[in-house]
């Protein structure tokens with residue numbers, strides 16, 4: 030496929046063509062990705078778009094123009110040494126930056142334009158019309174409360190964060206299949222009751238179950254909230270139904286009655302098993318008896334199950350923290366430092382995650398990299414200075430006037446004199462040799 034192809038497609042649709050489809054999931058977006066991956070030899074370009082999630086969203090979730098947090102842009106440049114515009118900013122439902130708690134900007138502060146995603150002059154972090162840098166330092170007084178946005182932010186962040194590690198993504202049938210399975214697992218015979226329980230309208234649910242339509246992004250978020258999970262959990266957690274509270278929902282439920290002896294055996298097995306400990310709630314659901322009955326009859330066994338699962342959860346958190354710590358220490362040991370973001374990309378860890386667990390180590394890596402860059406700059410200057418000095422002395426000995434022209438003829442990088450520093454350095458040496466300037 031050629032670039033020209035895409036250009037043609039875009040110009041055919043004329044001015045009405047919506048560029049935002051590029052970060053979204055249209056056919057064009059797919060072509061563009063394949064094209065860019067082909068040109069760059071990278072296979073991760075797809076993760077800079079929402080394409081992988083097209084199966085679960087029925088319409089474009091991506092906003093039609095660029096949006097940005099000026100404080101983030103500034104700090105990317107200052108602290109990470111690399112500027113990028115995170116995909117999270119382009120999600121329609123996301124209105125604020127959760128780090129700085131300010132509204133995302135969508136108008137250039139200098140020329141007042143809204144900025145399209147595709148533009149021949151586009152430089153990340155700058156306005157493509159007037160080349161204004163979009164970052165800002167300083168602080169904003171009126172911070173916005175994250176309330177209401179928090180759940181939305183968490184959901185999209187999670188989807189973006191897990192995408193690179195997944196082998197497959199849900200297809201168009203996924204949500205329909207999920208709802209059918211859930212309805213069966215929660216034992217709802219009537220669709221109407223299921224719709225009341227989910228808090229969605231009947232006909233909508235009917236179409237979703239029959240896979241004739243899929244829920245809007247807002248509806249999907251509503252479902253997740255109702256089920257006490259995230260969108261990602263909907264597609265990843267096989268046992269999600271075990272988490273769902275139906276107890277306070279008024280309806281007749283067929284609860285299988287187990288004998289107290291059966292319950293004891295079940296609890297005992299769960300408490301002393303060697304495999305991954307389950308929560309008490311899950312054990313009871315799987316066993317088909319109520320938690321209250323279990324706790325009343327077997328306080329010791331149920332407590333043991335709860336302790337096991339709490340300890341397990343704590344340990345896996347500690348393990349993750351330890352793993353990240355080791356990775357960061359490995360990074361600190363590298364002979365030639367790279368930026369924090371580049372390093373973490375190699376290990377598949379996000380900067381946010383690393384900073385959440387080990388802010389100090391991250392800071393050390395950033396500092397070390399800055400220092401390295403500064404030293405490299407000095408080395409580079411010193412290297413060229415030595416070369417210039419050597420050439421001047423050589424010409425001087427041969428009684429040739431060390432003009433820039435003469436030096437340029439022999440120096441390894443003639444363009445170096447575009448930097449005024451080296452021209453001043455040449456003059457300084459000439460002076461010390463007694464030349465009048």
Ligand SMILES: [Zn+2]
Pocket residue numbers: 098099100101102126127128129130
């Ligand atoms: Zn920000």
Ligand SMILES: [Zn+2]
Pocket residue numbers: 137138139140141142156157158159160161
């Ligand atoms: Zn502008």
